[in-house]
Amino acid sequence: MNAETRNWVAIGDLADIPREGARVVKTDRGCIAVFRTVDDEVFALDDRCPHKGGPLSQGIVHGSSVTCPLHNWVFDLATGLARGADEGSVPVTAARVENGKVLLAADDLARRAG
Amino acid sequence: MEKKKLVVIGNGMAPGRMLEYLFEKDRDAYDVTIFNAEPRVNYNRLMLSPVLSGEKAYEDIITHGDDWYGENGVTLHKSAKVSEIDRTAKTVTAENGVSAHYDKLVIATGSNPFIIPLPGKDLDGVLTYRDLDDVEKMLEAAKGGGRAVVIGGGLLGLEAAAGLKMQGMDVTVLHLMPTLMERQLDPAAGFLLEEEFKRRGIEVRTKANSHEILDDGSGRVKGIRLDDGTEIDASIIVMAVGIRPSSDLAKSVSLDVGRGVQVGDDMRTNDPDIYALGECVEHRGMCYGLVAPLYEMAEVIADNLLGGTAEYTGSVTATKLKVTGVDLYSAGDFAEGEDREEIVLRDAAAGVYKRLVLKDNRIIGAVLYGETADGPWFFDLLKKQSDVSEMRETLIFGQAYQGGAPLDPTAAVAALPDDAEICGCNGVCKGKIVNAITEKGLTSLDDVRAHTKASASCGTCTGLVEQLMQVTLGDAYNPAAVTPMCGCTHLGHSEVRRLIKSKQLKTIPAVMQELEWTSSGGCAKCRPALNYYLVSDWPDEYADDYQSRFINERVHANIQKDGTYSVVPRMWGGMTSSKELRAIADVVDKFNIPAVKCTGGQRIDMLGIKKEDLPAVWADLGKAGFVSGQAYAKGLRTVKTCVGSDWCRFGTQDSTGLGIKIEKFMWGSWTPAKLKLAVSGCPRNCAEATCKDIGIICVDSGYEIHFAGAAGLDIKGTEVLGLVRTEEEALEHVVALTQMYREQGHYLERIYKWAKRIGYDEIRSQIMDDEDKRKAFFDRFVFSQKFAQVDPWSERVSGKDKHEFKPMAILQAEAAE
Ligand code: SRM
Numbered sequence: 001m002n003a004e005t006r007n008w009v010a011i012g013d014l015a016d017i018p019r020e021g022a023r024v025v026k027t028d029r030g031c032i033a034v035f036r037t038v039d040d041e042v043f044a045l046d047d048r049c050p051h052k053g054g055p056l057s058q059g060i061v062h063g064s065s066v067t068c069p070l071h072n073w074v075f076d077l078a079t080g081l082a083r084g085a086d087e088g089s090v091p092v093t094a095a096r097v098e099n100g101k102v103l104l105a106a107d108d109l110a111r112r113a114g
Numbered sequence: 115m116e117k118k119k120l121v122v123i124g125n126g127m128a129p130g131r132m133l134e135y136l137f138e139k140d141r142d143a144y145d146v147t148i149f150n151a152e153p154r155v156n157y158n159r160l161m162l163s164p165v166l167s168g169e170k171a172y173e174d175i176i177t178h179g180d181d182w183y184g185e186n187g188v189t190l191h192k193s194a195k196v197s198e199i200d201r202t203a204k205t206v207t208a209e210n211g212v213s214a215h216y217d218k219l220v221i222a223t224g225s226n227p228f229i230i231p232l233p234g235k236d237l238d239g240v241l242t243y244r245d246l247d248d249v250e251k252m253l254e255a256a257k258g259g260g261r262a263v264v265i266g267g268g269l270l271g272l273e274a275a276a277g278l279k280m281q282g283m284d285v286t287v288l289h290l291m292p293t294l295m296e297r298q299l300d301p302a303a304g305f306l307l308e309e310e311f312k313r314r315g316i317e318v319r320t321k322a323n324s325h326e327i328l329d330d331g332s333g334r335v336k337g338i339r340l341d342d343g344t345e346i347d348a349s350i351i352v353m354a355v356g357i358r359p360s361s362d363l364a365k366s367v368s369l370d371v372g373r374g375v376q377v378g379d380d381m382r383t384n385d386p387d388i389y390a391l392g393e394c395v396e397h398r399g400m401c402y403g404l405v406a407p408l409y410e411m412a413e414v415i416a417d418n419l420l421g422g423t424a425e426y427t428g429s430v431t432a433t434k435l436k437v438t439g440v441d442l443y444s445a446g447d448f449a450e451g452e453d454r455e456e457i458v459l460r461d462a463a464a465g466v467y468k469r470l471v472l473k474d475n476r477i478i479g480a481v482l483y484g485e486t487a488d489g490p491w492f493f494d495l496l497k498k499q500s501d502v503s504e505m506r507e508t509l510i511f512g513q514a515y516q517g518g519a520p521l522d523p524t525a526a527v528a529a530l531p532d533d534a535e536i537c538g539c540n541g542v543c544k545g546k547i548v549n550a551i552t553e554k555g556l557t558s559l560d561d562v563r564a565h566t567k568a569s570a571s572c573g574t575c576t577g578l579v580e581q582l583m584q585v586t587l588g589d590a591y592n593p594a595a596v597t598p599m600c601g602c603t604h605l606g607h608s609e610v611r612r613l614i615k616s617k618q619l620k621t622i623p624a625v626m627q628e629l630e631w632t633s634s635g636g637c638a639k640c641r642p643a644l645n646y647y648l649v650s651d652w653p654d655e656y657a658d659d660y661q662s663r664f665i666n667e668r669v670h671a672n673i674q675k676d677g678t679y680s681v682v683p684r685m686w687g688g689m690t691s692s693k694e695l696r697a698i699a700d701v702v703d704k705f706n707i708p709a710v711k712c713t714g715g716q717r718i719d720m721l722g723i724k725k726e727d728l729p730a731v732w733a734d735l736g737k738a739g740f741v742s743g744q745a746y747a748k749g750l751r752t753v754k755t756c757v758g759s760d761w762c763r764f765g766t767q768d769s770t771g772l773g774i775k776i777e778k779f780m781w782g783s784w785t786p787a788k789l790k791l792a793v794s795g796c797p798r799n800c801a802e803a804t805c806k807d808i809g810i811i812c813v814d815s816g817y818e819i820h821f822a823g824a825a826g827l828d829i830k831g832t833e834v835l836g837l838v839r840t841e842e843e844a845l846e847h848v849v850a851l852t853q854m855y856r857e858q859g860h861y862l863e864r865i866y867k868w869a870k871r872i873g874y875d876e877i878r879s880q881i882m883d884d885e886d887k888r889k890a891f892f893d894r895f896v897f898s899q900k901f902a903q904v905d906p907w908s909e910r911v912s913g914k915d916k917h918e919f920k921p922m923a924i925l926q927a928e929a930a931e
């Protein structure tokens with residue numbers, strides 16, 4: 001499905017998320033971490049590290065990766081895959097920015113719910 | 115018997131080396147006094163160019179610091195230019211009136227830069243290139259930007275030009291001769307060098323004869339006019355056209371002087387009690403301008419001073435240019451001649467040019483450009499006058515091609531004979547280095563430098579020395595003596611810290627750009643480290659980058675395994691009260707905090723707090739007067755105390771009071787790793803001060819300060835820093851020590867590791883013995899506290915970073931459908 005035909009849910013302004021930082025979106029099925037990179041790209045991952053459940057939203061964002069605050073696993077924000085020697089992946093929710101608003105893909109959210 | 119008195123005039127590289135030789139052989143033969151016209155200790159003059167370019171700091175190039183003079187009992191008079199020698203009374207007197215008696219005198223006045231007698235030569239902004247003051251003037255001028263004109267395309271002129279360019283100035287080099295460095299290079303290599311400089315954006319004008327330096331009307335330089343009428347605007351002019359031995363002083367007391375102070379092979383002047391040493395010397399008609407020969411002279415004099423009969427018979431020299439990225443080596447005589455043959459190798463694509471000049475099957479000259487690894491090998495053949503006819507065909511390809519398959523560089527070094535010279539500046543041969551490594555068990559480059567001097571001067575043979583260590587130690591050698599900070603850079607913490615200062619880098623992106631980080635945004639290892647270095651080095655200018663801090667320091671609480679947080683308020687010196695305890699009890703009830711615990715740091719930890727609740731918890735604690743205990747910080751944590759003289763029957767001083775005083779003074783400061791202190795009221799040491807980063811043991815006569823203990827991953831008792839009399843002194847010493855650590859520590863390096871790395875004695879001498887240094891450290895700490903001592907909890911209660919604690923949005927299931 002391409003971006004145009006998807007349904008999107010607005011969750012707030014890009015400016016609400018610090019550059020190289022993240023904010024949390026609470027859902028019934030656990031939290032989503034929404035990251036903003038240094039060049040204003042946004043990515044959304046489940047806020048739960050596959051290692052021992054660390055909150056990825058609390059990690060350090062560098063380039064297009066985040067380092068988990070508990071034991072330093074590093075994840076690619078775009079794919080949710082662990083980098084380096086560690087193996088694991090975090091579910092991704094498609095995210096984009098339009099007119100300064102951050103949007104998450106409704107069907108990804110629904111899949112999480114399902 | 116009273117010791118004989120040795121006086122040295124001039125504190126340059128040559129006498130520095132001479133004294134080392136002397137003390138090595140006999141530490142007690144002489145009482146030594148040195149007069150130095152410069153206002154400082156001894157430094158490596160060769161390294162002024164890296165200081166100019168910003169690649170090194172002055173501190174990095176000091177060869178003999180104040181402590182060296184102290185340890186060796188040498189009296190150093192700084193800013194004391196000797197103006198009189200009385201050969202009958204055997205005294206010397208400086209312009210500032212200080213005088214000294216000698217039994218033996220060494221004149222080592224170096225040389226003076228030659229100033230072309232052009233109109234305008236005395237204007238403001240006309241500089242020379244000889245000492246640190248000159249470099250400082252150039253750096254100052256470079257801040258204003260504009261164009262620098264360097265007169266002279268020799269070694270010094272080109273190093274100055276490259277440095278000024280790196281400092282952001284436009285640069286023009288004026289050179290009288292048709293090609294650069296014509297005394298060391300043949301025209302072909304001179305041309306390649308000129309092309310390289312042009313590629314770097316440095317304008318080079320050869321055959322350029324200066325006519326007049328132009329005045330802007332106020333006595334300052336505004337430009338220069340050449341003989342052909344061309345005018346070039348300039349904000350500074352650097353004259354680097356050669357040096358003249360500084361021999362006026364010797365001449366004024368009727369010592370024999372030609373171009374320089376004349377000496378015999380025993381290095382004595384015509385007065386048997388007066389030696390001359392270094393660039394001011396004329397020996398067998400030769401004056402030298404490179405350090406290698408001067409070091410040889412230094413050794414001869416040291417021997418003679420102790421009654422030996424060593425002789426100096428002259429030197430052959432080789433030259434290297436120390437401009438980063440330019441490889442150039444030359445030695446000997448390379449003029450053409452009927453009785454000479456030459457071998458040339460050119461590789462235009464690789465920018466390589468090599469030429470050997472042979473006479474009677476012996477190398478008499480070598481010029482290498484673009485690839486210089488074989489320089490020392492050729493130079494060795496040249497000095498030994500080896501017959502090269504056997505290897506004539508492959509000679510130019512270098513040592514690796516001699517006999518059989520080409521060797522890799524390490525194998526080539528392994529194949530060198532023991533007497534092959536590795537370090538030209540210091541005349542250190544392979545055998546000496548290998549012996550030092552094996553006999554003294556050296557494992558790091560710094561150790562090898564310290565013991566053999568190899569690569570300690572101009573540094574261009576560092577690669578060879580490292581290969582030699584590799585060959586000698588095999589796998590035991592870990593070249594990562596500089597371990598890179600992380601995968602984003604090849605630089606180690608020390609270099610990064612140094613470059614942040616010298617290049618004045620004040621943001622994380624600036625560091626990454628200038629130091630050529632290989633990742634775009636760093637990683638979770640380097641970003642917090644850089645953030646700390648910048649906070650510590652530029653306390654008033656740098657805006658702390660919260661996104662580069664670990665979560666605990668970002669939200670000022672400790673993250674727990676389930677994603678909740680723990681909160682530890684400060685209890686100054688471990689003291690508390692019913693009011694504080696009541697406030698904590700209320701907070702625990704109100705927020706349903708699941709666990710409360712006394713920590714190992716004499717305070718109370720509330721564990722399992724939800725992130726959203728943190729600001730409200732802090733607000734309540736704040737009302738009771740609590741501030742953050744920074745239990746999460748790479749910064750000051752706790753100052754543990756015991757009850758001390760207030761209560762304890764053994765207490766000698768008010769340990770509780772002093773601990774509180776120190777904690778109130780130092781809280782909020784960031785340090786390379788966490789910092790924990792303790793103050794015990796007597797040597798029974800109930801506050802466990804002797805395993806802390808810094809500890810104080812109170813005794814009847816005052817306060818014994820300890821440092822560099824550990825009781826975590828490693829266990830280590832503290833070292834004693836020293837004893838002070840009053841509380842004020844104790845505070846000052848502790849604070850100064852902390853600041854020294856703040857400025858030098860590597861990120862995450864606890865005090866005990868830092869102290870081991872730089873030496874306990876070094877720390878003692880700077881903090882206990884050097885009052886000026888201590889005060890300066892203290893003052894810098896106080897200055898940085900202005901920006902650091904803000905309670906992060908109250909800041910956040912009043913709204914700072916509120917986004918951290920609230921979700922961005924709450925989505926109900928419907929919204930996602
Ligand atoms: C709470 C406390 C244990 C306790 O219940 O008593 C504690 C708890 C933690 N310590 Fe500690 N240390 C505590 C006193 C100590 C002490 C004893 C002391 O301070 O007198 C030590 C030994 C002394 C020392 O510092 O070396 C200590 C040596 C460590 C170390 C090993 C450090 C080292 O370099 O050797 C770590 C790991 C680290 O820092 O990398 C550590 C790390 C931790 C961390 C931060 C682990 C982590 O990274 O999450 C724990 C956080 C728990 C929390 O959220 O509060 N803790 N820890 C103590 C808090 C003191 C305070 O009031 O601030």
Ligand SMILES: Cc1cc2nc3c(=O)[nH]c(=O)nc-3n(C[C@H](O)[C@H](O)[C@H](O)COP(=O)(O)OP(=O)(O)OC[C@H]3O[C@@H](n4cnc5c(N)ncnc54)[C@H](O)[C@@H]3O)c2cc1C
Binds near residue numbers: 195244393
């Ligand atoms: C920028 C630069 C780069 C260089 N690069 C190289 C290189 O790569 N390789 C190399 O081999 N050489 C190099 N040299 C040359 C090398 O530095 C000198 O050969 C060496 O420093 C000379 O040592 P010295 O002890 O004779 O004199 P100096 O080191 O010049 O010391 C003389 C000292 O005596 C003091 N003095 C003079 N008169 C008096 C007086 N009357 N009373 C008291 N003090 C006095 C001076 O202030 C000075 O501090 C370089 C020089 C410079 C300036």
Ligand code: SF4
């Ligand atoms: S010793 Fe320290 S780091 Fe280890 S479990 Fe206990 S509190 Fe945690």
Ligand code: FES
Binds near residue numbers: 049
């Ligand atoms: S929980 Fe994320 S690395 Fe361990």
